[in-house]
Amino acid sequence: xxxxxxxxxxxxxxxxxxxxxxxxxxxxxxxxxxxxxxxxxxxxxxxxxxxxxxxxxxxxxxxxxxxxxxxxxxxxxxxxxxxxxxxxxxxxxx
Numbered sequence: 001x002x003x004x005x006x007x008x009x010x011x012x013x014x015x016x017x018x019x020x021x022x023x024x025x026x027x028x029x030x031x032x033x034x035x036x037x038x039x040x041x042x043x044x045x046x047x048x049x050x051x052x053x054x055x056x057x058x059x060x061x062x063x064x065x066x067x068x069x070x071x072x073x074x075x076x077x078x079x080x081x082x083x084x085x086x087x088x089x090x091x092x093x094x
Contacts (some may be wrong), residue, residue, distance in 0.1 A: 004038075004051060004072055008035035027073035041066040053077070 010023065028035050039058040043066050050066065052058050053075060062068045064087045 004040075004049075025075075027075055029073065031074045033076060035069040036077050038073045038075045040069040040072040042069050043067075 002023065004027075014020075017050070027038065031037075036053045039052055039055065041058060041061050043050075050058075050061055050071075051072065052061075060067075
């Protein structure tokens with residue numbers, strides 16, 4: 001599991017059980033330049049988090065029992081047609 005937490009000063013908050021891996025990207029607190037919401041859902045049983053910009057995908061995972069944690073931030077949409085998937089694991093789950 002990984003948590004993406006916004007920070008205005010570049011210093012992420014400390015969360016028990018998680019290690020700071022540094023800045024992984026830049027996001028916006030509000031919608032700018034055609035930004036889209038980065039939605040987050042959590043699985044209470046495993047403490048996993050799921051991030052997506054796809055509202056239908058988000059609704060589907062919430063309907064399957066995940067907890068809707070709303071909008072984490074706003075991100076700029078991909079314009080190249082490429083899609084990147086990042087899979088990261090909390091080592092305590094391995």
